Amino acid sequence: MEETPPPGCSKPHLEKLTLGITRILESSPGVTDVTIIEKPPAERHMISSWEQKNNCTLPEDVKNFYLMTNGFHMTWSVKLDEHTIPLGSMVINSISKLTQLNQSSVYSLPNAPTLADLEDDALEASENQPEKPHFDSRSVIFELDPCDGNGKVCLVYKRGKPALAQDAEIWFLDRALYWHFLTDTFTAYYRLLITHLGLPQWQYAFTSYGISPQAKTKGPGGHSMPGSF
Secondary structure, rough: OEEEOOOOOOOHHHHHHHHOHHHHHHHOOOOEEEOOOOOOOOOOOOHHHHHHHHOOOOOOHHHHHHHOOOOOEEEEEEOOOEEEEEEEEEEEHHHHOOEOOOOOHOOOOOOOOOOHHHOOOOOOOEOOEEEOOOOOOOOOEEEEEEEHHOEEEEEEEOOOOOOOOHEEEEEEOOOOOOOOEEEEHHHHHHHHHHHHOOOOOOOHOOOOOOHHHHHHOOOOOOOOOOOOO
């Protein structure tokens, strides 16, 4: 595994951050170039500054994550014949890139519909489905992972500003701008991210239409997904 540790970083720190997934990847047939782009911890004043600027309180597990590492980026590749092909990518934005989702971050086309135009109040919560986030002031939405252009994983506050930590959930916004619930907490989402190894489009497993056939064929040879940690 390749890494560039910041001063004072140790292997136990890496093990805790990756939940031991590096060993699983490195022992998988065909997997190569398992790499962590390490980042130093965020300072407490950066977190409090973000909260004041955005009028939102970060959940404790999100704060603790940033106090361990200011963002996360782990990649791995597969070897096919003589070619090395990048495949897995696990990303959590740094706190400076934990930015609020707005019109420009979703659409860049002229005369594109506004996010408010996409609101459909007919599709509200049902017994088996939580209420979806809103693009207007009823929800506050921050991008955790740009998903290589295949959608966005978002930290969503469901009750607007001032946003309280207990109102935060993790949702996936697909390329068609439909919402899909992922987890109640950041910790649960982080475990999902690691468990799915950052495979392309893995978040679509949590949608009604599932992962595309093309993405399904890209897993590392002979590898089975780990269960819980």
